[in-house]
Amino acid sequence: MNSAQSWIVVADDTAASGLVDLARSVGDEVVAVVAGRREVASSLASAVDRVLWLGEPDQAPVEAYGPAVAAVVAQATPRTVIGATSPGGRALLGAVAAALRVPVLAGVSALEADGDQVVVTRSVLGGIAEHRTAVQGGTTVVAVDPGGAVAGDGDLAPLEELAVTPLAATVTEVRPAAVAGADLGGARTVVGVGRGLKAREDVALVSDLAAALGGELACSRPLAEGVDWLPKERYIGISGQHIAPDLYLALGISGQLQHMVGVRGAKVIVAVNSDKNAPVFSQCDFGVVGDMYEVVPALTAALGTGS
Amino acid sequence: MKIVVAYKWAPNPQDAVVATTGEVDLSRAKPAVSEYDPVAFELARRLADATGGEVVGLTVGGPSIDTPLSRKAALSRGLDRLVVVADAELEDADGTRIATVLAAAVRAIGDVDLVLAGDSSIDVAQGQVPLTLAGVLGWLGLAAVSAVTAADGGLVVERSLPGGTTVVAVPTPAVLAATADAVVPRVAGMKDILGAAKKPVEVLDLAALDVPAPGATLATLATAKPAGGERTATIFDGSSPAGAAAQLVGALRQAGAL
Numbered sequence: 001m002n003s004a005q006s007w008i009v010v011a012d013d014t015a016a017s018g019l020v021d022l023a024r025s026v027g028d029e030v031v032a033v034v035a036g037r038r039e040v041a042s043s044l045a046s047a048v049d050r051v052l053w054l055g056e057p058d059q060a061p062v063e064a065y066g067p068a069v070a071a072v073v074a075q076a077t078p079r080t081v082i083g084a085t086s087p088g089g090r091a092l093l094g095a096v097a098a099a100l101r102v103p104v105l106a107g108v109s110a111l112e113a114d115g116d117q118v119v120v121t122r123s124v125l126g127g128i129a130e131h132r133t134a135v136q137g138g139t140t141v142v143a144v145d146p147g148g149a150v151a152g153d154g155d156l157a158p159l160e161e162l163a164v165t166p167l168a169a170t171v172t173e174v175r176p177a178a179v180a181g182a183d184l185g186g187a188r189t190v191v192g193v194g195r196g197l198k199a200r201e202d203v204a205l206v207s208d209l210a211a212a213l214g215g216e217l218a219c220s221r222p223l224a225e226g227v228d229w230l231p232k233e234r235y236i237g238i239s240g241q242h243i244a245p246d247l248y249l250a251l252g253i254s255g256q257l258q259h260m261v262g263v264r265g266a267k268v269i270v271a272v273n274s275d276k277n278a279p280v281f282s283q284c285d286f287g288v289v290g291d292m293y294e295v296v297p298a299l300t301a302a303l304g305t306g307s
Numbered sequence: 308m309k310i311v312v313a314y315k316w317a318p319n320p321q322d323a324v325v326a327t328t329g330e331v332d333l334s335r336a337k338p339a340v341s342e343y344d345p346v347a348f349e350l351a352r353r354l355a356d357a358t359g360g361e362v363v364g365l366t367v368g369g370p371s372i373d374t375p376l377s378r379k380a381a382l383s384r385g386l387d388r389l390v391v392v393a394d395a396e397l398e399d400a401d402g403t404r405i406a407t408v409l410a411a412a413v414r415a416i417g418d419v420d421l422v423l424a425g426d427s428s429i430d431v432a433q434g435q436v437p438l439t440l441a442g443v444l445g446w447l448g449l450a451a452v453s454a455v456t457a458a459d460g461g462l463v464v465e466r467s468l469p470g471g472t473t474v475v476a477v478p479t480p481a482v483l484a485a486t487a488d489a490v491v492p493r494v495a496g497m498k499d500i501l502g503a504a505k506k507p508v509e510v511l512d513l514a515a516l517d518v519p520a521p522g523a524t525l526a527t528l529a530t531a532k533p534a535g536g537e538r539t540a541t542i543f544d545g546s547s548p549a550g551a552a553a554q555l556v557g558a559l560r561q562a563g564a565l
């Protein structure tokens with residue numbers, strides 16, 4: 001094993017600061033292997049020590065590079081391999097993990113290296129517990145939030161282009177999403193709404209409150225996926241956004257673990273729910289037992305009048 | 308088309324008891340077919356019906372995953388038959404180990420065109436196993452699949468990705484993991500539940516499968532219960548909405564949250 005190296009596997013995404021930062025925290029030398037467009041590879045050149053680029057993907061989905069990425073990584077057997085939790089990131093990590101026959105750990109908050117061994121601090125089982133786990137006898141592979149654009153130090157690593165053949169598959173159509181991504185992570189106040197909301201039109205009720213608070217609008221997963229009343233970028237939880245605002249309001253949200261783990265870092269949590277036994281009430285600081293259709297407008301009004 | 312649906316019989320960690328030491332007791336969490344896996348069953352059934360094929364359920368794990376109840380729960384959801392690998396050695400197996408055993412079982416089933424899986428499991432919630440399985444098999448693995456249809460020689464796959472929707476032409480064999488809302492799964496009726504008892508179940512012996520040894524092992528050094536989960540709330544009565552709103556705003560101001 002090459003214990004002086006941390007590798008990052010990048011799935012055609014310029015947002016990779018989460019990968020680079022974690023790699024830097026354990027590895028002397030950081031090597032990026034990039035499946036995706038040249039601009040993605042170039043964006044990493046000033047942030048890492050080596051960039052291996054697998055060539056222009058044209059119409060191939062990034063997942064088609066799984067075996068090629070795995071072969072390159074397996075040959076080096078670095079101490080650590082870090083990738084993104086995105087669909088493409090997980091596919092590359094899956095290929096790497098399969099080649100090395102090692103687990104992929106997620107929910108990672110810290111890595112500590114000690115010789116060949118890496119100790120991973122991570123949350124398990126949807127976030128109900130935290131483990132310090134030593135990966136013994138093989139490479140440590142982790143999936144993390146990709147973060148944002150990478151910041152470089154000005155020194156440019158050369159792009160080493162490798163000739164590889166992706167698996168056969170062709171992207172025949174791309175329909176870009178209309179909505180711009182939201183910056184929930186930077187917001188001081190976030191207003192989350194759940195299935196207590198009865199109709200798409202009623203989103204206005206909640207966005208009025210968000211506006212009165214100067215906060216961002218967010219939701220539980222069913223509101224973004226089961227019905228698409230809010231964009232997917234705005235749902236909070238284990239499979240969505242993790243946020244730590246000063247204030248989070250959970251309106252008509254039952255408080256299932258998979259949602260609440262995404263707001264555990266919030267300073268103050270408020271819940272409004274018509275069911276006094278909703279699990280959310282044991283996970284908040286202030287609660288209003290009542291109908292959100294009455295309480296939310298009253299709250300907006302109370303804020304407006306400054307009372 | 309021969310379709311395998313890889314699914315998980317898993318407990319909901321919502322019902323776990325977590326000690327202050329971070330030790331987890333799942334004995335009160337009743338296992339079930341993991342929440343999003345019926346979406347994969349439904350996708351598989353529709354695709355198999357459209358192409359004249361077979362849907363084989365596949366699950367691997369510890370001995371507790373194979374009970375009359377777990378068999379019926381899976382077989383009443385549109386499967387033609389079930390293949391199970393249940394072994395004490397797989398009790399707390401990591402995802403890569405599970406994927407390696409799934410791959411060996413897929414090979415043992417033979418002539419599989421497509422493996423379908425759900426978005427992510429209710430307990431681990433990582434969405435990793437299907438993609439690692441693809442890696443082990445050397446097949447293309449795509450997650451975030453919102454629709455799939457058969458086209459000459461392959462599949463047309465629609466994906467719901469952060470940047471938008473993409474359509475991919477995918478040759479078989481492949482592994483696809485569905486989004487949570489790709490289709491609305493059918494609800495098992497009495498007829499499905501009765502019919503489930505008559506469907507074949509094949510138990511594969513782990514020792515007889517060709518599964519390579521793991522390349523690393525995990526050792527838990529310490530456990531902890533994360534902070535910020537449980538909180539003690541001050542509750543206001545919303546039956547007087549204006550009163551509750553005023554009280555809440557006052558309390559938030561006092562707490563410095565506004």
Ligand SMILES: Cc1cc2nc3c(=O)[nH]c(=O)nc-3n(C[C@H](O)[C@H](O)[C@H](O)COP(=O)(O)OP(=O)(O)OC[C@H]3O[C@@H](n4cnc5c(N)ncnc54)[C@H](O)[C@@H]3O)c2cc1C
Pocket residue numbers: 193194195196197219220221222223235236237238239240241251252253254255256257258259272273274275278290291292293342343427428429430432
């Ligand atoms: C693998 C996996 C991953 C998941 N990941 C996520 C995730 O990342 N994020 C996420 O959010 N979920 C996630 N889920 C889903 C999660 O388990 C819950 O199903 C979901 O969070 C519930 O959303 P909800 O609270 O809006 O809806 P419900 O649980 O249906 O709750 C609605 C609440 O609204 C209340 N209500 C109804 N009417 C009113 C009213 N008029 N006024 C006030 N209150 C009212 C009800 O009392 C109820 O408590 C995941 C599930 C799985 C299996």
